Amino acid sequence: MPDEIRTCLLPVLSQPEDFSGSTAVILDILRASSTITTALSSGAAAVIPCQEIEEAQQLAGKLSETADSEVLLGGERMGVMIEGFDLDNSPARYPAEVVSGKQIVFTTSNGTRALKRAIQASRILIGSFLNLAAVVNELSQSSGVVYLVCAGTDGAITGEDCLCAGAIAAGLQSVSSPELTLDDATRMVVDYYQSQTSSPGGLLTAMRASQGGRNLIQRGFEEDIRLCSERDCYAVLPEYNHESGRIMLASAG
Amino acid sequence: MPDEIRTCLLPVLSQPEDFSGSTAVILDILRASSTITTALSSGAAAVIPCQEIEEAQQLAGKLSETADSEVLLGGERMGVMIEGFDLDNSPARYPAEVVSGKQIVFTTSNGTRALKRAIQASRILIGSFLNLAAVVNELSQSSGVVYLVCAGTDGAITGEDCLCAGAIAAGLQSVSSPELTLDDATRMVVDYYQSQTSSPGGLLTAMRASQGGRNLIQRGFEEDIRLCSERDCYAVLPEYNHESGRIMLASAG
Numbered sequence: 001m002p003d004e005i006r007t008c009l010l011p012v013l014s015q016p017e018d019f020s021g022s023t024a025v026i027l028d029i030l031r032a033s034s035t036i037t038t039a040l041s042s043g044a045a046a047v048i049p050c051q052e053i054e055e056a057q058q059l060a061g062k063l064s065e066t067a068d069s070e071v072l073l074g075g076e077r078m079g080v081m082i083e084g085f086d087l088d089n090s091p092a093r094y095p096a097e098v099v100s101g102k103q104i105v106f107t108t109s110n111g112t113r114a115l116k117r118a119i120q121a122s123r124i125l126i127g128s129f130l131n132l133a134a135v136v137n138e139l140s141q142s143s144g145v146v147y148l149v150c151a152g153t154d155g156a157i158t159g160e161d162c163l164c165a166g167a168i169a170a171g172l173q174s175v176s177s178p179e180l181t182l183d184d185a186t187r188m189v190v191d192y193y194q195s196q197t198s199s200p201g202g203l204l205t206a207m208r209a210s211q212g213g214r215n216l217i218q219r220g221f222e223e224d225i226r227l228c229s230e231r232d233c234y235a236v237l238p239e240y241n242h243e244s245g246r247i248m249l250a251s252a253g
Numbered sequence: 254m255p256d257e258i259r260t261c262l263l264p265v266l267s268q269p270e271d272f273s274g275s276t277a278v279i280l281d282i283l284r285a286s287s288t289i290t291t292a293l294s295s296g297a298a299a300v301i302p303c304q305e306i307e308e309a310q311q312l313a314g315k316l317s318e319t320a321d322s323e324v325l326l327g328g329e330r331m332g333v334m335i336e337g338f339d340l341d342n343s344p345a346r347y348p349a350e351v352v353s354g355k356q357i358v359f360t361t362s363n364g365t366r367a368l369k370r371a372i373q374a375s376r377i378l379i380g381s382f383l384n385l386a387a388v389v390n391e392l393s394q395s396s397g398v399v400y401l402v403c404a405g406t407d408g409a410i411t412g413e414d415c416l417c418a419g420a421i422a423a424g425l426q427s428v429s430s431p432e433l434t435l436d437d438a439t440r441m442v443v444d445y446y447q448s449q450t451s452s453p454g455g456l457l458t459a460m461r462a463s464q465g466g467r468n469l470i471q472r473g474f475e476e477d478i479r480l481c482s483e484r485d486c487y488a489v490l491p492e493y494n495h496e497s498g499r500i501m502l503a504s505a506g
Contacts, residue, residue, distance in 0.1 A: 158437055
């Protein structure tokens with residue numbers, strides 16, 4: 001069991017060295033974390049996160065020449081597909097028939113930034129509601145400090161990431177010893193999640209009301225909120241590999 | 254009634270220009286906001302916030318030469334009294350017999366930083382549990398955007414400030430129209446406050462468990478947590494005056 005859970009409500013609220021030695025979980029619920037989880041569950045060979053569009057295009061070009069498996073370019077800017085890319089950032093676009101066996105070079109601003117911020121963590125997992133139980137189970141077997149890293153949107157704290165942080169922390173609390181230490185931000189997200197989900201359908205209502213949810217409704221991606229609010233659809237555990245720079249299924253997944 | 258409540262969980266999470274035109278409430282619950290509220294309730298003529306110790310000492314020296322009323326130096330660094338100062342940052346040290354009629358030059362790191370960050374706000378109020386109802390009542394008569402500015406501690410979000418932001422937002426919600434918009438951080442602090450205070454004695458328990466509470470217990474100021482957790486002790490409303498640079502009773506107080 002971990003000793004302590006810390007929640008970073010925005011990547012900038014922690015220093016890179018804070019993550020050293022910890023297990024970090026990257027939460028960009030609407031939609032990068034949910035889409036990466038879906039892609040790997042659909043049999044994608046790997047998701048390769050890139051900060052910049054150009055970097056993603058160059059990498060995809062290079063991989064296409066050398067890799068055995070087909071390469072797809074996925075991601076978004078401001079919620080919409082990037083010109084010349086194969087896929088946007090909707091989990092609905094990543095079924096097995098599209099992504100199975102393929103490598104996906106992927107760029108989204110907030111999720112990638114969160115991952116890079118936490119790069120000094122010993123392990124970096126990708127969490128979402130879709131693989132909630134798998135994340136909680138894996139964390140319950142970790143030790144030391146767990147960092148729940150909310151990606152936020154353009155430097156603002158967003159409710160959907162906090163809700164998932166609360167769900168993970170509440171899940172860990174329910175299986176842990178009373179000695180588990182929670183920082184103040186973690187206590188807050190647990191109360192937020194539990195309060196919002198105390199009535200049936202509460203999670204979807206809260207997700208729709210969150211900043212990320214409102215942005216998606218405005219851009220015509222309302223259905224994605226429902227897709228990303230389903231708990232425990234997939235038993236997969238995406239993990240970032242420091243050496244290869246790829247997100248693949250953790251061995252426990 | 255205001256249109257919108259935004260909660261800034263740390264001063265750095267908002268840009269100075271974000272506050273423009275708003276009513277901001279500075280929340281440094283353990284203990285600067287509570288101490289300033291107590292001092293003005295005890296009849297202090299004004300509290301003059303200073304960022305730096307040296308700045309405070311120079312101002313106190315200058316005021317002592319020219320002012321009609323006596324001047325006291327108050328504040329803290331790392332929770333303890335500053336050498337050569339008259340008062341620390343405990344509300345218990347600011348009764349009428351000590352501060353009535355006097356000007357208090359006051360320096361604390363986190364609260365002063367929060368106030369300076371929000372300086373572009375049209376009005377800057379000081380909020381605490383001690384004057385909760387007075388703050389809610391005044392805000393209910395404001396218009397536009399209300400910013401609840403949590404001071405935090407040394408760049409970290411602290412539960413005690415979030416709890417008070419939640420109390421104020423919950424209070425405003427209870428007297429407002431359903432059109433009042435809350436940002437995601439405000440929804441979260443409301444749930445946090447309501448969840449923590451759902452059982453008798455819950456607020457004091459939550460305040461003791463918060464980062465600020467734990468710091469005070471460690472430094473031997475446990476009794477201050479109780480003092481700062483009392484709701485509606487004083488009907489005063491401290492307001493920062495942009496022209497004079499002083500915090501005094503608002504006319505409504």
